[in-house]
Amino acid sequence: MNRIKRYEIMKRLAAVRPNPQSELQYTNPYELLVAVVLSAQATDKSVNLATRELFPVANTPEAIVKLGVEGLTPYIKTIGLYRNKAKHVVALSQKLLDEFGGVVPDDRESLESLPGVGRKTANVVLNVAFGHPTIAVDTHIFRVSNRTGFAPGKTVEEVEKKLVKFVPDEFKKDAHHWLLLHGRYCCKAAKPDCEHCPIEDLCEFKKKNLTSKKSGD
Structure with missing residues (x-):
């Protein structure tokens, strides 16, 4: 995946959730x-x-x-x-x-x-908590990174290193949330919602779930 495509992916994910927040509830x-x-x-x-x-x-x-x-x-x-x-x-x-x-x-x-x-x-x-541009890799982010081709890797550490390298600086602070929430609600493990995915045309996943599009609906 090239730099231009990666930039567009992050730009679109950012547009979907302009102010992403952790879904864990906390006050400090x-x-x-x-x-x-x-x-x-x-x-x-x-x-x-x-x-x-x-x-x-x-x-x-x-x-x-x-x-x-x-x-x-x-x-x-x-x-x-x-x-x-x-x-x-x-x-x-x-x-x-x-x-x-x-x-x-x-x-x-x-x-x-x-x-x-x-x-x-x-x-x-x-x-x-502190606004550092770190990218934690959970199961959702690991899946999205590999499935899309954005930052493929066999281990969590490998994916994290590639994300830190490939995510444009302007998106790094919120990249964790954008990738996690995309994986949780759209690019799901068992049945990805490719038909409603904002980055479907940029994603390099070969087994996309595009039932309606295939049937011409």
């Missing part, structure tokens, strides 16, 4: 960090349902540590892998208090030193 960097950790292998909807009950009760490192794993678990037990996530959230909160003055750091190395925080989570927090 700490709430976002907790929500992203909870969202691993879970839907944003399930996380939001849980944090609507949790955050009014505990939305600071101090409050979460005070709850402890046993106190936190009832709030997040509807989320997948909740036992390990409860341990991670309490442990990262304790480390924030011990080493960062209770403040979420805005650099990758510090974020990735927190329990339960990997590269993807760090990228989301850096981008959404």
Whole structure:
């Protein structure tokens, strides 16, 4: 895929969602960090349902540590892998208090030193909370990048490196949201909605779902 086509893809995705936002609900960097950790292998909807009950009760490192794993678990037990996530959230909160003055750091190395925080989570927090031009690669972005031919790669790391290289600078800050939301609502895994896709003519996917167009409807 050439540079001109990539630019047009990002331009169109930006036009569809001029002001993209994370679908996770949060009011500060700490709430976002907790929500992203909870969202691993879970839907944003399930996380939001849980944090609507949790955050009014505990939305600071101090409050979460005070709850402890046993106190936190009832709030997040509807989320997948909740036992390990409860341990991670309490442990990262304790480390924030011990080493960062209770403040979420805005650099990758510090974020990735927190329990339960990997590269993807760090990228989301850096981008959404602090405005860094990082591009977190989740399953939706990995699929869209490969399926369209925009930034094909066999691993998450390979796709991320290509996205950082190929996404024009003016689109980098919101590229994560545009690609993720396109994958979630249009370029879906089982049945991509190619007929209503804003970049269908630019996409290099060979097995497009164009039933109506083929039938002449």
